Amino acid sequence: MxxxxxxxxxxxxxxxxxxxxxxxxxxxxxxxxxxxxxxxxxxxxxxxxxxxxxxxxxxxxxxxxxxxxxxxxxxxxxxxxxxxxxxxxxxxxxLAHLSIAASLTIAEYLLPSWLVAVRSRQVDVGQPPTDFTMTATNSERVAGLVRGGLVDLGFVEGPEPPEGLRHRLIAVDSLVVVVGRDHPWAQRSPRRVTASALAATPLVIREEGSGTRTVLERALASRSMAPPVLELSSTAAVIAAVAAGAGPAALSSYAVRNDVASGRLVRVAVSGLDLSRRLHAVWTGGAQPPRGPARELVDWAARRES
CATH class of the missing domain: 1.10.10.10 (Winged helix-like DNA-binding domain superfamily/Winged helix DNA-binding domain)
Known part of the structure; x- marks a missing residue:
């Protein structure tokens, strides 16, 4: 000028x-x-x-x-x-719209309740409720959407947050091994297998780029994993395949808790294997999520799951 x-x-x-x-x-x-x-x-x-x-x-x-x-x-x-x-x-x-991308576990089992809670709080304080739009995909794709500016906020799962993005820890989750109720492992007492036995067994697994798969593969990195019996692109599909007897799977404790409680799936402990993982909110820009509904949502999720 x-x-x-x-x-x-x-x-x-x-x-x-x-x-x-x-x-x-x-x-x-x-x-x-x-x-x-x-x-x-x-x-x-x-x-x-x-x-x-x-x-x-x-x-x-x-x-x-x-x-x-x-x-x-x-x-x-x-x-x-x-x-x-x-x-x-x-x-x-x-302020009126917030676009979100979330890994499938978070999108299917956690995020809906977070969105309802944030909108309810906004109504309670006389604030116009935010319109949320959500894309459910794997963690790798979520990180790409956030980096590309295609969404305002992301939620991912994995051993660590994606590189190059601001992040905040929301919760610590753990994968659990589950089988169908007629699977031989379900008949054991106690229901326990070794990490080596898990690695040697063909599993039902998620697709490449999934946070669930990344955690499992890193946990078994020192062992040779058998080729999967099925590779599926959604948690719901993996659960259905396991319940039908396709084989064991390692899935989020959030994802299987209702099926385990109902007896549809049976949880099997694994000796000597750390399957814990972290759920993160991710964004670009400042050290804190953008002011407004993005920060409200991240704050609520962190308090709710802590």
């Missing part, structure tokens, strides 16, 4: 002088002292290189150059008002 262009507040002052015919009246409308107003006029005159006002006993009169500047300034002020209105609309739109 040219070094000869005054700032908006200075231009606004000059337009008010033209309307009121008085520097003191213009200063009063802007909520500044007459001394401050005079200083702004001198700054503008220095930038432009020409007097803009003539002071008289009856007030302030625009010079010929001052009158030209006011004509141009009105167009600038109109554009600034349009810009301000547009930015306010963008901010309101951001």
């Amino acid at each position: 040219s070094t000869h262009v005054p700032d908006l507040r200075g231009l606004e002052l000059l337009v008010l002088v033209a309307r009121t015919g008085s520097l003191s009246s213009a200063a009063a409308e802007l909520g500044i002292s007459q001394q401050a107003a005079s200083s702004r006029v001198r700054t503008m005159e220095s930038l432009i290189g020409s007097p803009l006002l003539t002071r008289t006993t009856k007030g302030s009169v625009l010079t010929q150059h001052g009158d030209l500047v006011v004509q141009w300034a009105r167009a600038v002020m109109d554009a600034a008002e349009q810009l301000d209105a547009g930015l306010a609309a963008l901010k309101q739109d951001r």
Whole structure:
């Protein structure tokens, strides 16, 4: 921008002088002292290189150059008002809508209750409820959507948060090994297998990029894993296959708790294997999630699951 262009507040002052015919009246409308107003006029005159006002006993009169500047300034002020209105609309739109991507376990078993709780709190305090849109996919894809600016906020699962993204720990989860109720492991007493036996058994697993699969493969990295019996792209499909007798699977404790409680699936302990993992909220930008519904949602989830 040219070094000869005054700032908006200075231009606004000059337009008010033209309307009121008085520097003191213009200063009063802007909520500044007459001394401050005079200083702004001198700054503008220095930038432009020409007097803009003539002071008289009856007030302030625009010079010929001052009158030209006011004509141009009105167009600038109109554009600034349009810009301000547009930015306010963008901010309101951001506060009214929040796009989220979440790993399948979080999307299916945790996020819905978080969204309901946040909207209920907003209604309780008289705040317009946020419209949430959610994409459910694997953790790798969630990280890509957040990095690409295609969603405002992400939730992922895995041993550690994705590189290059801001993050906050939401909860610590653990994978558990489950089988169908007719599987031989379900008949054992106690129901326990070794890590080596698990690695040697064809499993029903999630697809590449899934946080669930990443945790399992890292936990068994020192052992040679048998080829999977099935590779499926959703937790619900894995649960259905295990219940039908396809083979064992390692899934989130959140995902299988109802099926284990009902007897549809049977949980089998694994000796000498750490299957814990962390659930993180991820975003780009500042150290904290963006103000508004994104931060409300992350704060609620962290409190709820801690």
